[in-house]
Amino acid sequence: MAEFTRFDNRLGILGWLGKGKWGLERYLYILHRLTGLAILFYFMMHIFVTSLRAYGIYLWTEGNFFHQPIFRIGEFLVFAAFAFHAFNGLRLVFVELGFAVGKPIEPIFPYETCISKQRPLLVVMMLLSAVLFAMGGYELIMALGR
Amino acid sequence: MAETKTIKFHIRRYDPKKDKEPYFKTYDVPFQPGMVVLDALHYIRENYDPSLAWRYSCRMGVCGSCGMLINGSPTLACNTQVATLGGTEITIAPLPNFDIVKDLVPELSKMFEKHVAVSPFIVRDEKELDDEKGEYYQTEHQLEQYLQLTYCIRCGCCMAACPTLATDPDYLGPMPLSQAHRYNVDTRDGGRKTRNEKTGSSHGAFKCHFAGECSRVCPKGADPAKAIQHMKRQLVFDFLHLIKNQKPCEKQHGPGNEPKKDVPPAPPYTV
Amino acid sequence: MKETKYWTGHILAGAALLFLLGFHFIYTHIAFLFGTEDNITESLSKGRDAQPVFLVFFIALLGLGLYHGLYGLKNILSELITCENCRKIVAIILTVVGILLFAFGSYSSFVAHKNATGMKNTVSRLEVNNG
Incomplete structure (x- = not known):
């Protein structure tokens, strides 16, 4: 049999974004990854900086290098990432363990999928995330005002 | 007489013998009420280019051959009304995340290999097959x-929409995983633990992060x-x-259909 | 089934982190809820280090955070890398990084705890002597 070349049509990393044509859950999945990476990066730095206290170096406390407003704003961004990642993660725990996606049903057109079943949970979690975000913002304004 | 509306079809072409990369070619197709994308492809082949290749069979959304990327969304060509797509330009490409054989024909064999790998059949003791008077009852x-x-x-529309498969070709994907689950939850089946080895592996179900696209595009x-x-x-x-x-679950017998007692064993195979 | 074990750990660690990090943020940043001002001072930090319960808390946060984060990173990278051996190498590197950071972080917490309790004992001894 003759061998033909096949063209690799995998979308690659841009396929994660789906060229802007996909649903809300797709974007939450991307944002979950990005915020996770940001938090991990911060966490590793944080371990290093706070571990220095064993040698009497307190870089993050009042009057020290990392207590400057620019770092406080950076910390707020990490907090915002946490606010999203935590509540979206909680939604994912429920969804991925099959508790918020509904029961098996017979598909009757127009089809109802598990996406619409978990939407109320998504809305609640995003609202909680927004509340946490607002609290962090309030704290930042207070801290910068001091 | 009213002028016939013309739709521009931008079709992604690729011939492995001639082309290094796929490219888009545009064809004008006169619109007719009730026209589906598959009709337009037939029109193009009959009137412009007989070499245009795609896969189709039943024309009514049953065989699953004509999956393609229509206006950026994976769906069946026979099931998609041109009128519902709106606009006068339609883009058609082969399903992504599969290799292209030619034009709009994706190479589906890798998907079927993954499907076979999860044992998509009822696994149980074969001896029961000899008891032809018994029946499996399910509520x-x-x-x-x-x-x-x-x-x-x-x-394969779900596989084309899956973001994990966009980068990781080893991930089993929505179709094989959901078909493994179809047998896992069947009361006649006894193969869940064996399937778990495959579906719970590093290329299995945990690579799904609930982007939800597979369910959204499933025709x-x-x-x-x-x-x-x-x-x-x-x-x-x-x-x-x-x-x-x-x-x-075991085979059950209705009144009068009890398994026969003292049935002599079947003679040995002669071939 | 190995992946099932790791993933279950990832999910459980994530759920635990929600509460642990929530508590961490409350005592460091959201203190205004309780009428207190900025909690990021050296003396408050030393005060926390002196309590054994915070030592356990820091080490739990460190371990669970590193596991959850690095497993997530491994998941992302294993989807981007297509060669099986490279995936294994990445997993080994991330495990080693995790163990090193955990060892460094928990060692520092122990030392900080020791220093803080030592200081507290010295202060209380001085108080006794002066008293």
């Missing part, structure tokens, strides 16, 4: 557990994302020993 509730998944036509409403999430729960509960390993 409506037991049937409902897997009925939705039997509607899958293996068109038969089989909802693979839901099946995968239920499968994850089963995998975790199996790992934590929270589910008893139930034996598959």
